[in-house]
Amino acid sequence: MANGTWKIARNRGGAQLPIALLAALAVALILIGKAQNTLFDRARASVTDWAAPALQVVRAPLVGLDRWMGSIGDIFTVYQENLRLKAENARLRQWRNAAVVLDDRVKRYQLLLHAVPDPSLSSVMARVIGRSNEPFLQTMILDAGKAQGIKPGQAVIDARGMIGRIFLTGNHTSWVILLTDLNSRIPVNIEPGNAQAIMAGDNTRAPSLDLLSQNVTLKPGAQVVSSGDGGLLPPGLAIGTVVADPAGGYRVVLLADSTSSEDVNVVDFKLKTEQPPAASPNDLPATAAGLPPAAPPPAAPTVAPIVMPPTVKPAPVPTAPFTATPPAAQNGAPADNGNE
Amino acid sequence: MERTGSIMGGRVLSSLVPVSLGILGALIANFPVSVLGGLVPPPLLVFMPLYFWAMVRPDLMTPFWVFTLGILQDLLSGGPPGVWAASFLGAYFLIDRQRDMLAGLSGIGAIAGFAVSALAACFTAYVIVALYYWHVPPLAPMLVQLAMTVLFYIPAVFALGIIHRRLVGPYRSDF
Numbered sequence: 001m002a003n004g005t006w007k008i009a010r011n012r013g014g015a016q017l018p019i020a021l022l023a024a025l026a027v028a029l030i031l032i033g034k035a036q037n038t039l040f041d042r043a044r045a046s047v048t049d050w051a052a053p054a055l056q057v058v059r060a061p062l063v064g065l066d067r068w069m070g071s072i073g074d075i076f077t078v079y080q081e082n083l084r085l086k087a088e089n090a091r092l093r094q095w096r097n098a099a100v101v102l103d104d105r106v107k108r109y110q111l112l113l114h115a116v117p118d119p120s121l122s123s124v125m126a127r128v129i130g131r132s133n134e135p136f137l138q139t140m141i142l143d144a145g146k147a148q149g150i151k152p153g154q155a156v157i158d159a160r161g162m163i164g165r166i167f168l169t170g171n172h173t174s175w176v177i178l179l180t181d182l183n184s185r186i187p188v189n190i191e192p193g194n195a196q197a198i199m200a201g202d203n204t205r206a207p208s209l210d211l212l213s214q215n216v217t218l219k220p221g222a223q224v225v226s227s228g229d230g231g232l233l234p235p236g237l238a239i240g241t242v243v244a245d246p247a248g249g250y251r252v253v254l255l256a257d258s259t260s261s262e263d264v265n266v267v268d269f270k271l272k273t274e275q276p277p278a279a280s281p282n283d284l285p286a287t288a289a290g291l292p293p294a295a296p297p298p299a300a301p302t303v304a305p306i307v308m309p310p311t312v313k314p315a316p317v318p319t320a321p322f323t324a325t326p327p328a329a330q331n332g333a334p335a336d337n338g339n340e
Numbered sequence: 341m342e343r344t345g346s347i348m349g350g351r352v353l354s355s356l357v358p359v360s361l362g363i364l365g366a367l368i369a370n371f372p373v374s375v376l377g378g379l380v381p382p383p384l385l386v387f388m389p390l391y392f393w394a395m396v397r398p399d400l401m402t403p404f405w406v407f408t409l410g411i412l413q414d415l416l417s418g419g420p421p422g423v424w425a426a427s428f429l430g431a432y433f434l435i436d437r438q439r440d441m442l443a444g445l446s447g448i449g450a451i452a453g454f455a456v457s458a459l460a461a462c463f464t465a466y467v468i469v470a471l472y473y474w475h476v477p478p479l480a481p482m483l484v485q486l487a488m489t490v491l492f493y494i495p496a497v498f499a500l501g502i503i504h505r506r507l508v509g510p511y512r513s514d515f
Contacts, residue, residue, distance in 0.1 A: 029422030040421040135481035
């Protein structure tokens with residue numbers, strides 16, 4: 001420890017680059033990284049792909065050790081924990097019954113209203129093989145990448161709720177930016193009240209809420225779900241509950257615990273491209289300018305609806321989803337009753 | 341003749357020890373597996389050999405190697421490129437200017453000297469990240485990382501001292 005005993009070398013060699021030049025290079029790298037980070041990200045993904053087998057091997061005994069150490073503390077609270085879980089299970093059963101009834105009712109209403117069905121969600125299950133808790137970055141590494149269909153931007157959830165988003169993919173690994181990370185920004189809905197907000201991570205355990213409307217007052221315990229705005233994330237993903245921030249504003253206590261998640265799902269959200277409505281005669285530029293409409297081409301039956309007078313309504317044509325629905329389901333009865 | 345070749349080979353190997361330990365420190369600290377469950381940020385292990393040999397053997401820890409170790413730290417930590425490279429160079433500049441004073445410290449003073457240098461590196465990184473994201477990050481994680489780094493330096497400096505005496509020190513015949 002005693003540095004006073006060290007002899008200091010004065011010769012630093014003649015080949016070294018000046019500090020100023022290297023500092024300028026570092027600043028240039030920062031600026032290039034800000035503008036275009038592809039090269040660095042590609043290198044990072046390659047390193048992770050290369051190190052993935054080692055990560056899996058090293059992680060296994062550490063996870064076992066972690067579980068073993070965690071279970072030591074659980075021994076003293078197992079009785080109280082069992083009672084608490086029984087009570088919670090009873091409450092959840094009641095909620096499950098209510099949810100099944102409400103889900104069925106919502107489906108019937110959607111059918112009656114000819115509502116657009118929810119977009120289909122598929123997911124890829126992946127295992128967490130690494131976590132990085134840096135002062136300026138909170139990430140997680142998964143053992144699934146491009147080969148498994150993972151793409152940047154996809155949501156990562158566990159059994160409890162959303163954890164983060166994919167931000168970098170290698171061939172067999174991917175990096176997740178956690179909701180608590182400094183760079184995480186998620187559009188969310190707060191229920192009840194349908195308040196819109198942006199949930200922003202700041203490297204603390206509870207991200208903050210930036211409300212889009214200033215005159216909204218939230219109640220602690222309100223549910224936070226993804227809003228789906230922007231089409232990047234599916235709407236309705238459970239995220240957390242609202243708590244008041246002692247420093248002012250609101251924060252979100254996340255349902256998922258990224259420090260203990262082992263298996264996660266990467267949600268592939270395929271939002272259907274919304275088709276623009278067909279042009280009516282009034283929308284045509286010639287009609288809007290007061291000019292007579294152009295005569296339709298003779299052999300173009302597809303343009304017939306455009307020249308159709310607005311007062312004439314086409315006969316309703318049943319579409320495939322409605323004809324495919326069994327009548328029993330439309331009456332609210334289970335579909336398998338039809339077999340009896 | 342053989343003896344001369346052996347000495348030259350040994351000299352080359354010994355000159356690689358500081359950088360190799362820096363690379364090893366970057367790999368260990370950024371290995372995304374934590375015994376503590378990720379509750380605290382990992383210490384800046386790469387900064388320990390960097391500081392030690394920048395102070396006692398700056399001919400082996402040149403600005404180029406400092407820059408390279410910073411880039412490696414950037415690459416492995418997942419952060420934006422250039423942040424730790426610039427921060428380490430900033431700290432190196434401080435060490436370079438205050439080498440006589442830092443090398444003359446002993447005991448708690450030596451740890452304090454390291455802590456000041458690490459603080460310079462962390463604070464530079466903090467400012468760069470704040471400018472990069474245009475958002476002031478929380479100070480606490482950085483301070484925790486700094487505390488972890490200083491805490492780990494206490495046993496590490498003994499190991500670095502032994503390595504310096506056994507592997508690097510004997511070849512210091514030119515000064």
